[in-house]
Amino acid sequence: MRVLERLDALYAIGGGPGANRLGGTPAEDEAHELAAGWMREGGLEVEVDPAGNLFGRLVGRRPELPEVWTGSHLDSVPNGGRFDGALGVVGGLEAVERLGERERTLVVIAFRDEEGCTGPGCRGSRALCSRRLEPMPAAFLELHVEQGPRLAEAGAPLGVVTGIAATARGQVVFEGREGHAGTTPMAGRDDALVAAAEFVLQLRDAAAAVDGAVATVGRLTVEPGASNVIPARVALSVDLRAPDDDRVEQVSALVPAELSRGRAVAMSPGLRSALVDELNARGLAAVELASGAGHDAGVLAAAGVPTAMLFVRSLNGGISHSPDELTAPEDVELAVEVLTGALDRLASSVDD
Ligand code: GLV
Ligand code: MN
Ligand code: MN
Numbered sequence: 001m002r003v004l005e006r007l008d009a010l011y012a013i014g015g016g017p018g019a020n021r022l023g024g025t026p027a028e029d030e031a032h033e034l035a036a037g038w039m040r041e042g043g044l045e046v047e048v049d050p051a052g053n054l055f056g057r058l059v060g061r062r063p064e065l066p067e068v069w070t071g072s073h074l075d076s077v078p079n080g081g082r083f084d085g086a087l088g089v090v091g092g093l094e095a096v097e098r099l100g101e102r103e104r105t106l107v108v109i110a111f112r113d114e115e116g117c118t119g120p121g122c123r124g125s126r127a128l129c130s131r132r133l134e135p136m137p138a139a140f141l142e143l144h145v146e147q148g149p150r151l152a153e154a155g156a157p158l159g160v161v162t163g164i165a166a167t168a169r170g171q172v173v174f175e176g177r178e179g180h181a182g183t184t185p186m187a188g189r190d191d192a193l194v195a196a197a198e199f200v201l202q203l204r205d206a207a208a209a210v211d212g213a214v215a216t217v218g219r220l221t222v223e224p225g226a227s228n229v230i231p232a233r234v235a236l237s238v239d240l241r242a243p244d245d246d247r248v249e250q251v252s253a254l255v256p257a258e259l260s261r262g263r264a265v266a267m268s269p270g271l272r273s274a275l276v277d278e279l280n281a282r283g284l285a286a287v288e289l290a291s292g293a294g295h296d297a298g299v300l301a302a303a304g305v306p307t308a309m310l311f312v313r314s315l316n317g318g319i320s321h322s323p324d325e326l327t328a329p330e331d332v333e334l335a336v337e338v339l340t341g342a343l344d345r346l347a348s349s350v351d352d
């Protein structure tokens with residue numbers, strides 16, 4: 001299957017063991033160049049906007065109408081999986097090629113630097129929406145792996161996303177006093193890493209106490225960072241998420257730093273029902289679920305673009321951001337069929 005071969009080709013960029021295409025690196029550029037070549041092979045017109053987002057356009061019979069967009073991102077976390085982001089781009093391209101010319105122009109997009117491993121994330125889609133780099137489309141549909149266990153538990157290959165979780169992210173700094181590891185009595189220490197460790201545990205407990213909330217400290221910088229010096233300064237990352245803004249606020253109360261917030265966003269009811277109809281037409285139950293992960297779809301929806309997401313079942317317990325990320329080939333094919341059907345409805349309709 002061509003989609004899987006293309007996922008393999010993207011996975012090989014940047015060297016193993018997992019996907020290593022961090023946003024802003026030459027590996028992300030290489031992935032964009034590869035995808036641009038596939039777009040050209042498929043007869044799409046290729047364009048790169050000033051933020052580096054890649055667009056492949058299949059111009060419609062009525063190019064004056066607002067376009068219909070699909071796509072996702074090609075960057076990955078360090079040692080990421082084969083499907084996260086990449087599936088939405090290659091699956092979107094597959095769907096658009098299967099459709100061919102429709103009334104509206106169909107566009108496949110690869111957004112830049114969605115993961116935001118060192119920054120706020122969704123750099124490309126945020127730039128596009130805040131600077132209005134392109135006329136906004138009539139609709140955006142993002143295909144993505146679920147990255148969790150719920151569809152597998154429900155025995156459903158596909159799901160329709162109701163909304164994307166609220167987030168709060170930032171950095172907390174703990175200051176202490178450096179000193180000699182061998183000569184400073186325990187009682188006299190002001191160890192920044194011990195304070196940071198206590199905070200990490202309190203944050204875990206605070207998130208566990210709020211239904212649906214999660215908190216992660218994924219990056220820690222310890223200074224001076226020598227095994228025989230008491231840590232004088234620790235900077236750590238905080239990533240909080242919950243299904244709604246209030247629950248993120250509850251956990252944020254514990255964090256002694258400014259956090260940058262992303263509000264929870266709902267998907268478009270009209271586009272959700274287009275996906276549900278496509279699932280029902282194939283005799284599939286329409287499982288609806290919220291997304292705990294962030295997505296470019298959330299940025300477009302927050303900017304007022306009618307947006308929906310189709311999730312594909314993740315196997316291996318739903319693991320993601322790991323080389324163990326897995327989705328079955330037959331689920332990928334089904335997802336491309338459903339995406340194709342939904343894009344067809346949207347791109348064939350001339351009503352605004
Ligand atoms: C992106 O994968 C995120 O939700 O962190
Ligand atoms: Mn993703
Ligand atoms: Mn991701």
